Amino acid sequence: MDKTEQKRTLSGRRRAYELILRSLLYLCAALTLALLVFVIGYIFVRGLPHITWELLSTSPSYIRDTIGILPNILNTLFLVVVTLVITLPLGVGAAIYLTEYAKNKKLVAAIEFATETLTGIPSIIFGLVGMLFFCQLLGLQASLLAGALTLVIVTIPTIIRTTQESLKTVPQSYREAALGLGSGKWTMIRTVVLPSSIDGIVTGCILSVGRIVGESAALLFTAGMGMSMNNFFGSLDQFLHSSGASLTVALYVYARERAEFDVAFAIAAILMILTLVINLAAGLAGRKLKK
């Protein structure tokens, strides 16, 4: 029975059911799409005109009464780099342990449960614990380093999951071949397993960068809300204690506390562009992974 013939033989009630649900499906998909178009369109229309070279390349100045977001850009960059440097070895190591070493099934289940749990914990809780532990107990105060350490906990599940996925796709015969040639386990992992799962690790990194760039609640009380320029690498003390707002936190502060909406929208537009780029990059890496 082809489709038109089937339609003719349907009872009125079934035809109404079909029509209503089908239109609802299209309506909801259109709504989702319209939402995205609206969000992107609105942010760009309000934000793009205010992105100027001066905004991007200066710090805020009370004397000249200008606002610049260069410190916030650098803070975000610092957070991304420091977080990844710590979280990447830990996360990849955990994934390697889970797929290559672990023999105890209970331990594996416990680690996987812990990873799932970490994924579900809201960032405000990470922020609070980060503040209590890194800023107060370890004496880092509100600093970008404390922020980065908090973000390590936020991002580690992503790295573990994506690395684990790609480690699983490495054919068992590769491992057997390496072991058969007399290599030890670590040598096998270093020379065979890791190189063939590099795409998954890259995807995990990109997703983590997205998470770090978009994160705000976990940073509010750990990295602080400072808007002035930091000299991160001047001395060890500055590295440990410089505090400052990331782009997201700066957006929040400018929108909520200073009513500088043009700046807020400009930052939002920058964040949107970053999100677009990160999504494209993750898509590309993911496609490469499938090959």
Next chain:
Amino acid sequence: MKQKIRPMEKIMSGVFLFCGIIAIAFVLFISIYLIISGLPAIRQIGLAEFLLGDKWASTASEPKFGILPFILTSIYGTCGAILIGVPVGFMTAVFLAKVASPKVAAVVRPAVELLAGIPSVVYGLIGMMVLVPAVREAFDLPDGASLFCAIIVLAVVLLPSIISVSENALKAVPREYEEASLALGATQIETIFKVSAPAASSGIAAAVVLGIGRAIGEAMAIMMVAGNVANMPSLFASVRFLTTAVASEMAYASGLQRQALYSIALVLFVFIMIINIVLNSLLKRKGD
């Protein structure tokens, strides 16, 4: 050569074990830390008064620490967001998984992923600048920042995760089920809603639970639209959620007030853990 490798092998397997255990350590560390810092205030205020007290006046001369308004706001807000977000998200997922042509899906799917990637402060900003004034005009309120706005923003924030989890669940339905239904004369839509959806129900339930977790834990987006006054929840009143209660006073709180904020975080954490456990068991059932 072999002798050179051996000690390295041992060291590395120890290193990997350490990395593996670190996730567990993080969870334990967060739980223990929250309990230790959250309990003193609850003990001082009294559990019943803390959880069921309907007045929060942390800075008054005779401070009151009842978080029932926050708990109820979080629950109402989450329910509202789920009521809006789940039907729209589920329908979009059905559209993507079953109805859309590959070309259309190739446009909509990245769009959904993009929605998921947008930072929540950006949603908050749009809510604050577009939704709040619109609500104020439409309902003739003195201030538009309200539970209603927070529900809408939450629904948008949790939409992408509902879509992607339920889409995966729908895609995992064995093709034979659908073919059998079609062969019996059911239309495509009837097959989707009477065969595929029930077969994917545990995955869709997981999507709902995941959405609940997202909604209850979201802070920044709703902080910008909910008004942040510790009222009992009502649709057009300015309200404060569990998350925003923690965030909005943390900057200046001290003493018992500060400790009470830790206790709020502990309550939030208990909620999240319950949701996580439900989610895990749902996902596991799907895997079997």
